[in-house]
Amino acid sequence: MKNRLIWPLVALAALLLLNLVVTPSFFALRIQDGALYGGLVDVLKNGAPTLLIALGMTLVIATRGIDLSVGAVAAIAGAVSCVHIGTSDSAGTAFAGMAMALLLCALLGLWNGFLVAGMGIQPIIATLVLMTAGRGIAMLVTEGQIVTVNNSAYKQVGAGFVVLPVAILISLLVLGLVAFVTRRTALGMLIESVGVNPEASRLAGVRSGTIIWTVYVFAAVCAGIAGLMISSNVSAADANNAGLWIEMDAILAVVIGGTSLAGGRYSLTGTLLGALIIQTLTTTVYTIGVAPEVTLVFKAIVVIAVCLVQAPKARAALSFRKVAVPS
Amino acid sequence: MLKKITTVASVVLLSALTACSSGGGGGTAPSNGGGTITMGFAQVGAESGWRTANTKSIQDEAKAAGIDLKFSDAQQKQENQIKAIRSYIQQKVSVIAFSPVVETGWDTVLLEAKRANIPVILTDRSIDSDDTSLYKTFLGSDFVEEGRKAGDWLVANASGPTTVVELQGTTGAAPANDRKKGFEEKIAAKPDIKVVASQTGDFTRSGGKQVMEAFLKSQPKIDVVYAHNDDMGLGAIEAIKAAGKVPGKDIKIITVDAVKDGMTALANGEINFIVECNPLLGKQLMDLAKKVVAGEDVPARVVTEEGTFTQEQAKTALPQRQY
Numbered sequence: 001m002k003n004r005l006i007w008p009l010v011a012l013a014a015l016l017l018l019n020l021v022v023t024p025s026f027f028a029l030r031i032q033d034g035a036l037y038g039g040l041v042d043v044l045k046n047g048a049p050t051l052l053i054a055l056g057m058t059l060v061i062a063t064r065g066i067d068l069s070v071g072a073v074a075a076i077a078g079a080v081s082c083v084h085i086g087t088s089d090s091a092g093t094a095f096a097g098m099a100m101a102l103l104l105c106a107l108l109g110l111w112n113g114f115l116v117a118g119m120g121i122q123p124i125i126a127t128l129v130l131m132t133a134g135r136g137i138a139m140l141v142t143e144g145q146i147v148t149v150n151n152s153a154y155k156q157v158g159a160g161f162v163v164l165p166v167a168i169l170i171s172l173l174v175l176g177l178v179a180f181v182t183r184r185t186a187l188g189m190l191i192e193s194v195g196v197n198p199e200a201s202r203l204a205g206v207r208s209g210t211i212i213w214t215v216y217v218f219a220a221v222c223a224g225i226a227g228l229m230i231s232s233n234v235s236a237a238d239a240n241n242a243g244l245w246i247e248m249d250a251i252l253a254v255v256i257g258g259t260s261l262a263g264g265r266y267s268l269t270g271t272l273l274g275a276l277i278i279q280t281l282t283t284t285v286y287t288i289g290v291a292p293e294v295t296l297v298f299k300a301i302v303v304i305a306v307c308l309v310q311a312p313k314a315r316a317a318l319s320f321r322k323v324a325v326p327s
Numbered sequence: 328m329l330k331k332i333t334t335v336a337s338v339v340l341l342s343a344l345t346a347c348s349s350g351g352g353g354g355t356a357p358s359n360g361g362g363t364i365t366m367g368f369a370q371v372g373a374e375s376g377w378r379t380a381n382t383k384s385i386q387d388e389a390k391a392a393g394i395d396l397k398f399s400d401a402q403q404k405q406e407n408q409i410k411a412i413r414s415y416i417q418q419k420v421s422v423i424a425f426s427p428v429v430e431t432g433w434d435t436v437l438l439e440a441k442r443a444n445i446p447v448i449l450t451d452r453s454i455d456s457d458d459t460s461l462y463k464t465f466l467g468s469d470f471v472e473e474g475r476k477a478g479d480w481l482v483a484n485a486s487g488p489t490t491v492v493e494l495q496g497t498t499g500a501a502p503a504n505d506r507k508k509g510f511e512e513k514i515a516a517k518p519d520i521k522v523v524a525s526q527t528g529d530f531t532r533s534g535g536k537q538v539m540e541a542f543l544k545s546q547p548k549i550d551v552v553y554a555h556n557d558d559m560g561l562g563a564i565e566a567i568k569a570a571g572k573v574p575g576k577d578i579k580i581i582t583v584d585a586v587k588d589g590m591t592a593l594a595n596g597e598i599n600f601i602v603e604c605n606p607l608l609g610k611q612l613m614d615l616a617k618k619v620v621a622g623e624d625v626p627a628r629v630v631t632e633e634g635t636f637t638q639e640q641a642k643t644a645l646p647q648r649q650y
Contacts, residue, residue, distance in 0.1 A: 023545045032571045039544045046537055135402070144373045144382070146532075146558070148588050159565065234532040234562055240373055240402065241531045285526075286541030292498040292527040 004258040007315070008273040011256075011306045015280045022288040035161030039287065045233075047279030048167035049074070049226035051272060053246055054253035055171075055178055056219030058271045061254050063212050064195045064263025065116060065123035070223035070250060072134025073108050074243030077101040077224035078231030079141040082149050091153035098157070102224045108134070109220025113213035131247070138239035147237045158232030167229045174222065179268050191215065195263030249278050256306055277306065364620050365395040367415030369425035371452075372403040375530060375558050376586040380650030381426075381451065381606035388609030394616060403497075405429055409436045416443050422616045424448040426467075429499045430455040437461035446619045450612055452501040459627065463619050466612055466629045468604050470502045474509020476602045476635050477553060477581050481510075482517050484579075484600075489550045492542045493525035494535050494563060496555040502604075503527070506555045506583055523549075528559040535562025543570045554582045557589025557601065564597050575599055585636055587648045593641035601641070603633040606650065 019026040019039065029038040053070045060067045084097035108130060115126035160166040182188030193201045194208045202208040226246070231237045255261065256277055257270025281302055284290075290298050308314055366389060373379050382398075389396035397420060401407035405428045415423050416439055423445055427433060433454045440447050441461060451467040481491070491514070496503030507525070514520040524542050528534035535554060542549060543566060552567075554560035560582035564574040572578055574597045582589055585603040592598045608631050618625050636644060 025544065025547075028544075032569070035569075037570065039541070042537075042540045042544070046540075139373065144379050146376050146379075146588075159569070230533060234536055234565060236532055236561075238531060238533075241529070241533070282537070283541055286538050287545040289524055289526070289545075292495060292525075295498070295527070 004267070004310075005270055005273060007309045008256055008258070008270065008277060008306065011302070011309075012273060012277050012280060015277065015284055015302070019280075019284055019287055026287060034163070035165075036163055039283065041165060043276065043279050043283050044168040045165035046283070047275050048165065048171040049229045049243070050246060050249050050253060050278055051168075051171045051275035052174060052222045052226040052229070053219075053243075054250040054257075054271045054275045055175060055268065056215075056222030057247075057250040058254050058257070058259055058266050058268060059178070059182070059191060059215040060123070060219045061251075061259055061261060062191050062195045062263060062266035063215055064198070065212065065215070066251065066261070067112060067127045067216060067219045067223075068124065068247050069108070069112060069127040069130035069134055070219060070226075071243040071246045072131050072138065073105050073220050073223040074227030074230060074246060075138040075237075075239050076108070076134055076141065077105050077227030078237040078242045079138040079147070079239050080104055081154070081228060082147040082231055082237035083141055085149045085151050085154055087150070089151050091151075094151050094154040097154070098228055101228060102221060105220045105224030105227075106217055109217035110213070112220065113216035116216060117209040117212040135239060138237075138242075142237055142239045144239070146239075149235050149237075151235075154232050155235055156232070158229040159235075167233070170225065170229070174225070175268060175272060182268075192264050192266065195266075250275075252303065253278055256303075256310075258310065363393060363395050364422065364616060365397065365418075365420040366616055367397045367399075367412070367418070367420040367423045369399050369401055369408045369411040369415070369423070371408075371426045371428050372400055375556065375584075376588060376650055377556070377584050377604065377606050380586070381608070383650075384607040384609035385424075385450075385612060386609075388613045391610075392613040392617070394613055401428060403428055405432060409433075412436050412440065416440055416445060419443070420445060421620050422446050422448065424450055424612060424616065426451040427454050427501070428452075429497075430501050430504070431499075434458065434461065448612065448615055448619060450608060451606075464615060464625045464627055464629060466608055466615055466631070468631050468633060470505030470604075471509040471512075473502075473583050473602045473604055473633075474506040474511075475513050476509075477506070477583060477600070478510040478513025480600045480602075480635070481520060481551060481553070481581060482513055485517065485520055485551070487519060489520045490546070490548050491520060491522045491551045491553055492539075492546060492549050493522050494528040494538055494552065494554040494559040495525055496527065496530045496559075498527045500530075502583075503530075503555055510553060522553075528554070528562065530556050530558060532558045532562035532565075535559030536566045537562075539563040539566035540569070543567070549578055551579045551581065554580065557582045557584040557586050557592075557598075560598055561588060561592060564592060585648075586650055587645075590636065590641050590645050590648055593636060593638055594645050596638055599638065601636045603635060605631045605633040 026039040080101040081097035085093055112127050115121045116123050156166055158167050190206050194211050198208045230242050253274030254271050256274035257267050259266040285295050370382055399411035408428055423440055434456055447462040449462050449465040453465050523546055526538045528538045552563050560580050567574040567578050579599045581600045583602045583604055585601045593601050615625055
């Protein structure tokens, strides 16, 4: 398992090294108004939403599913909380808005779970429904406007600092919780068994349906928190662009981290590395000044390279193990 | 709320219609005569406050002019817009108007409209095509001129060596290309002014903030931010504040658009200069549509009226701002 994570680690190190070469000040850190300030801090802060969504996605993918609706759910969460907060500056209103948003997200997760586990619809189709409809819902909530808020408590979630950005602290806390709950109890193994064979697991006494239902709700709540971070970061809810294509980034993070889309075994550390690689890549594009016209090509080349070195054949060719020679 | 639902419903219906009738083919010329004009409008999306104001102006003025408006939202995707235009052709509307998401790739679908004898009006953004017979007229802002206005202000207000970072709009979009071009044209007159970094922030606040955060770390000295729209400028303000600098003083900010949030920041001294890009072109569009349908000659280029705002002007203009 540890071996699998070497190549993502190498990729991350290479990207960081590239930044260091082009911008020597990239690793410089200083304290600015009681908060850590520097290029690496940006990577962590802006990568937090992707990491959070990728965590939910990891569990969903481990059950052989996929959740395409997370970006839309993130947009809904931002929209609901910003519309509720409006012009108010009280912390109470902010928390009420966020609670409402997360509750709604949990309901949306239940809906996904119902379609997948209850109705037996293919996950890619079931969640596609909410992926398309969700942005419409967010647009209805905001009435098509960008809703700007000015609430200091709300601002903390995405742009606040307790030395480190609050956003990354939340994401790491969730990572810790997930790791604890799934690795210190049997839950992780049950999720993996559902992913390997849902029917066999059910016959063996695992409540496959409940587990599938749970992971979709968890993914939606993660997406909701990520949506709050995204909208809080700019103190505005943008129904059209908040979390746009983040589902693809999250899936990519999971895959780079070595979790198979076919379900079963998953790696949370891998997902963490994957999310960091994706955000470092974006930040790298800005710092080293890749021209906007070729940004996507640059990103594609890096992603292809990372995926290729992880392919079984490439790994075999790259490993330094000696081939046994018959004597 | 209700209007939104009807819009969503009609878009769904439209796509269903296209799917059903795609095999139909043939057909007669659009029935323009004897009554109301139907206009098919394919909007870019609702990506900013500016765009929302633009949509509202078109919807309101269509109602006022008695024009039956079929509206679709492309959510910033060209393929959606092409689909919408095809469905308008199938429905034989009297005139098609749209704001192209990107500049290229329109020849095929516009040729289809031309063959069906449906006149096309471009609004707000132009297309890049050698065949100008594909559309009747282009109503909208002169983005190059907007870039020039921004450049002029900087040339007049900059003293000594000035480093500029640029937050570009969506790569390939006409406003991004032209605002960049006009700005560069003007600052070329003063070799002291240098654009040291330029990246796309996709016209969004998060994009502007993230790019600006990276610029603040990679560029040793930034004097001026030139953002292709207000939203990216507002994102940049957040990033500048987080870096412990004062937006509007330590780093000057020039943006384009003049939406309400931008004007508020301008009046508060966080932005230094805004070039207006007027979204309220609904009335001019309806007038043009009537003329085009009636077969009258229209100029190939109609420019919307727009100005510029300094911090002082913003304070007086802000209370009457509709969008």
